[in-house]
Amino acid sequence: xxxxxxxxxxxxxxxxxxxxxxxxxxxxxxxxxxxxxxxxxxxxxxxxxxxxxxxxxxxxxxxxxxxxxxxxxxxxxxxxxxxxxxxxxxxxxxxxxxxxxxxxxxxxxxxxxxxxxxxxxxxxxxxxxxxxxxxxxxxxxxxxxxxxxxxxxxxxxxxxxxxxxxxxxxxxxxxxxxxxxxxxxxxxxxxxxxxxxxxxxxxxxxxxxxxxxxxxxxxxxxxxxxxxxxxxxxxxxxxxxxxxxxxxxxxxxxxxxxxxxxxxxxxxxxxxxxxxxxxxxxxxxxxxxxxxxxxxxxxxxxxxxxxxxxxxxxxxxxxxx
Numbered sequence: 001x002x003x004x005x006x007x008x009x010x011x012x013x014x015x016x017x018x019x020x021x022x023x024x025x026x027x028x029x030x031x032x033x034x035x036x037x038x039x040x041x042x043x044x045x046x047x048x049x050x051x052x053x054x055x056x057x058x059x060x061x062x063x064x065x066x067x068x069x070x071x072x073x074x075x076x077x078x079x080x081x082x083x084x085x086x087x088x089x090x091x092x093x094x095x096x097x098x099x100x101x102x103x104x105x106x107x108x109x110x111x112x113x114x115x116x117x118x119x120x121x122x123x124x125x126x127x128x129x130x131x132x133x134x135x136x137x138x139x140x141x142x143x144x145x146x147x148x149x150x151x152x153x154x155x156x157x158x159x160x161x162x163x164x165x166x167x168x169x170x171x172x173x174x175x176x177x178x179x180x181x182x183x184x185x186x187x188x189x190x191x192x193x194x195x196x197x198x199x200x201x202x203x204x205x206x207x208x209x210x211x212x213x214x215x216x217x218x219x220x221x222x223x224x225x226x227x228x229x230x231x232x233x234x235x236x237x238x239x240x241x242x243x244x245x246x247x248x249x250x251x252x253x254x255x256x257x258x259x260x261x262x263x264x265x266x267x268x269x270x271x272x273x274x275x276x277x278x279x280x281x282x283x284x285x286x287x288x289x290x291x292x293x294x295x296x297x298x299x300x301x302x303x304x305x306x307x308x309x310x311x312x313x314x315x316x317x318x319x320x321x
Contacts, residue, residue: 028297031282034074035101054317120157148176190225211236237283250279270307
């Protein structure tokens with residue numbers, strides 16, 4: 001999930017505008033999860049990560065240095081961050097590998113400058129400073145070669161057990177998708193909206209889901225096409241077989257997309273039944289098939305819940321200064 005900062009939910013605006021509200025000078029504005037980890041970026045462009053018991057990583061061990069970061073994305077094997085040391089909204093992308101589902105060190109640095117990116121397995125695609133989608137891994141035959149054509153500002157990978165593709169979004173909400181034969185066939189059967197898209201996610205589920213400005217969810221599940229309405233939704237995030245949204249005041253709602261629970265090793269009931277109450281403005285779902293969990297941030301605090309986090313015990317924690 002990579003929401004543009006200009007489109008952060010109204011909850012952030014409401015919180016910062018309320019007299020006596022909490023100090024949000026270190027508020028989290030990016031959140032991503034993979035394996036047994038959750039990472040965040042705050043308004044000061046600092047990246048911090050924690051294990052699934054809330055214990056923070058020491059980034060001296062991850063070779064991050066003092067870089068400033070502005071965007072996160074993750075696959076089942078990588079956690080990646082876009083740096084912006086010059087403050088121009090573009091830079092290189094640092095990817096960290098997972099070992100035993102924990103962050104284990106620097107995997108690669110993709111030299112930009114890029115303005116946005118996505119990871120799919122260990123394949124990497126990005127948007128360059130001209131707005132074009134590029135996939136450096138395609139040069140050796142390991143990456144996607146059929147790419148969306150146009151000028152874009154955000155993109156997502158679609159990597160399921162049966163299709164692989166990529167979708168890119170223009171500044172006015174037009175969504176362009178391309179991929180392998182299976183992905184193209186699925187798009188023909190269950191088209192994603194061509195315009196009015198404000199967010200999309202497919203990192204944690206076999207079911208890619210797009211969210212429109214009208215609060216509609218479009219995609220597919222294991223029984224066919226999905227067309228749901230999420231009231232006043234501004235952001236969407238997927239788990240293994242669950243999709244959660246934030247509405248315009250930061251409330252979390254989750255629905256189950258899996259019509260055949262026996263087809264999944266992950267029980268998402270703990271996510272569906274235990275979503276925290278309150279006002280949040282970021283979500284992150286776990287794309288690994290190791291036990292479902294979801295995380296949400298409010299101010300500088302992160303709340304994670306689900307069977308795959310902290311032995312199933314919901315937890316709220318803050319990163320140290």
